[in-house]
Amino acid sequence: MRTTILLSLIVLSFTSVQAQKWQPGTFTDVKGNRESGFIRLDPPGKGPIKDEGFIEFKETEKNNPYKLSASDLRSFIVAKDSFVVAHAPQNGAWGKEETDFVKVVLDEPTKLYVAQGGKGGGGSGFGISPGVGLGYGTGGYGGGVGGGIGISLGGGRGRKGGKTIYYYGTNTAEMKQLTDQNFEDIMTDIMGDEPDVVEKIHAHQFGLKNIDKLITYYNAQIAAHKK
Known part of the structure; x- marks a missing residue:
């Protein structure tokens, strides 16, 4: 009986997470313009630009979504989690010309970032999963999504090995692998x-x-x- 109840709760939790893939968020484009609405971190299909991470955005729940490639953006925030656009570090685990998103884990003078290593297809590399909070930022970022929902690595990117890689630096241009x-x-x-x-x-x-x-x-x- 307890096993059945537990399984039911897991299914309900998973269903709830699936239904909440669209999260309130804000993005800042390359021109510095800010737009608020709803963001999906792990969108299906191919991105606008090959070998770049991408997200989906819609102004309201009823609007049709559109895709934003990493090179269209400076940064975006989903719930309390902040992501910035980064180019592959020299001699890093990404493809040479790859542009993607990294999550700001700690917003200190020397910042701590996290990304998913390897090379692969589309999506942001970040998904939404129950009970997983990857990092609790400080300063302007905060951490974790409420209600038992957290941001986790390994969504649509499908990167080789799905390895989580931490980076550090004063900004993404200077980040090096931890x-x-x-x-x-x-x-x-x-x-x-x-x-x-x-x-x-x-x-x-x-x-x-x-x-x-x-x-x-x-x-x-x-x-x-x-x-």
């Missing part, structure tokens, strides 16, 4: 205003494999100071 080798130095720099967090990084309680827990802990410490 690795096991530079993790301690970079995350100490990003989170240096929280001594307790830095201590745990140096004690190797956190690493690239559990960076999501580190981000959650870091933001919990910041939130505690604001109370």
